[in-house]
Amino acid sequence: MSQTTDREDSVALPRRNRFGVLFAAVWMVFLGGPLIEGWNLRDELRGWTGILATVAFGALYLYTFATTQQRRRMTMTRPTIREAALALAALTALAAVMIVSVGPTGLAAAPYLAVTAVTLLPTVAGGILALVFAASVEIVSLSSGWGNYSGLSLGVCAAAFATWGIMSLISRNFAMLHEREEQEQRAIMEERTRMARDLHDILGHSLTVITIKAELANRLLDVDIERARNELDDLERLSRDALADVRSAVEGFRGISLPVEIARAREALRAAGIxxxxxxxxxxxxxxxxxxxxxxxxxxxxxxxxxxxxxxxxxxxxxxxxxxxxxxxxxxxxxxxxxxxxxxxxxxxxxxxxxxxxxxxxxxxxxxxxxxxx
CATH class of the missing domain: 3.30.565.10 (Histidine kinase-like ATPase, C-terminal domain)
Incomplete structure (x- = not known):
C-alpha cells in the first residue's frame, strides 16, 4: 500500500510541476512584441539578435520558474543566494540585449524580471529588486526618449505583488502537505512500535509457557505417558491461541481478558513448578x-x-x-x-x-x- 502511494506521489509531483510551467508559459505571450519587432528588423543583425535574446530569455525564465517550484515542493527551500544571483544576472543581461536590439518593446522583459526576483529571493529583497526593475523601466524609457512608460512600471509592481501573493499561498499549501506527510510517517512509526510491543508481549508469554510444557512432556514420556499426552494437547492448544493472538494483533483489534490471563498465569506457574x-x-x-x-x-x-x-x-x-x-x-x-x-x-x-x-x-x-x- 505505501509503495503504491509513493509511486503515485512521485508521478503526481512532476505532473503538478508541468501544469505550473504550462501556466507560466501562457504569460509568455507578452514577449511576442519583442519577437515581432525583431522579425520586422530581420534584415539587420540586431533583428536576429533580438529574436535570439528573447527566445533565450523566455527559455531561461521558464526553466528557472520550473526548477524553483519543484525545489519548493520537494524540500520547502528557496534557491541559494548565489543561484538566485546567477539566474537574475543572466536574465537581466538578456533583457538588456533585447532592449538594445529591438528598442522599447524589449522593456516587456521587466515584469518577468520582477516576478523572478520575488520568486527566488526572500520577501524584502525580492520586493526591493522588483521596485528597482520598475524604476529602471522609467529611467531607460525617459533617457532614451521613448516616452512615458509609467503604465508598464505599474505593471511590473502589480506582477511582483501578485506573484508574492501566489507564492505565499503555494508555500502555505506546501507546508500543509509536508506536515500531513510527517503526521502520516509518525502514525506509521507509532503503529510499528505498537505492533512490536504487542508481538513481544504475546510471543514472549506464549512461547515461554510452550517451552516449559514441552520440557515437562519430554520428561513425562518415560514416566507417565497419559500425562505427557495431556501436556502435548495443551501445547497444541497454546500454540493455536498464540497464533490467534498474533493474527488479532496484526489486524489491530486485539483485546485480552483479565480472567483468561489469570487462568493462563495459574497454568504457566504450575507447569514451571511454582x-x-x-x-x-x-x-x-x-x-x-x-x-x-x-x-x-x-x-x-x-x-x-x-x-x-x-x-x-x-x-x-x-x-x-x-x-x-x-x-x-x-x-x-x-x-x-x-x-x-x-x-x-x-x-x-x-x-x-x-x-x-x-x-x-x-x-x-x-x-x-x-x-x-x-
Missing part, C-alpha cells in the same frame, strides 16, 4: 482497568517463569491495583525490558503507574496502581 496464589474473582476491577491489569499479570508472570527461580508467586487484583509478587532472586525483571517499557506506556495511557520493588529478604514485586485524580 506454587501459585491467584485471586478467585475479578469482579471488583472496573472496566477501564481490566485490560491494563491483564497485561500486568501477563508481563509479571512471564518474567517470574523465565527469570526468577521462584518457588512461590502471588497475584492480587483489586479496584485500583494489580500486582505480581514472587520469592525469587529478584534479578529477572529490569526497568529497561521491552515488556516493562510497553507496560509503562499502557499504564500511562490509562492514568496509572508501574511500581517495582524488591521485598525482603528476597523476591520481586511488579505492581500497577491507578493514580488518584485531582
Amino acid at each position: 506454587e501459585d496464589e491467584v485471586p478467585s474473582s475479578t469482579d471488583m476491577v472496573p472496566t477501564r482497568l481490566r485490560e491494563l491489569f491483564a497485561w500486568t499479570i501477563r508481563e509479571g508472570v512471564t518474567n517470574v517463569v523465565r527469570h526468577s527461580g521462584a518457588t512461590h508467586c502471588r497475584i492480587t487484583v483489586d479496584e485500583k491495583s494489580a500486582s505480581v509478587v514472587d520469592d525469587g532472586q529478584g534479578a529477572g525483571s529490569t526497568s529497561s525490558g521491552n515488556g516493562l517499557i510497553g507496560l509503562r506506556e499502557r499504564a500511562g495511557a490509562s492514568g496509572a503507574r508501574v511500581i517495582i520493588t524488591h521485598p525482603q529478604p528476597q523476591g520481586f514485586a511488579l505492581q500497577v496502581v491507578e493514580q488518584e485524580t485531582e
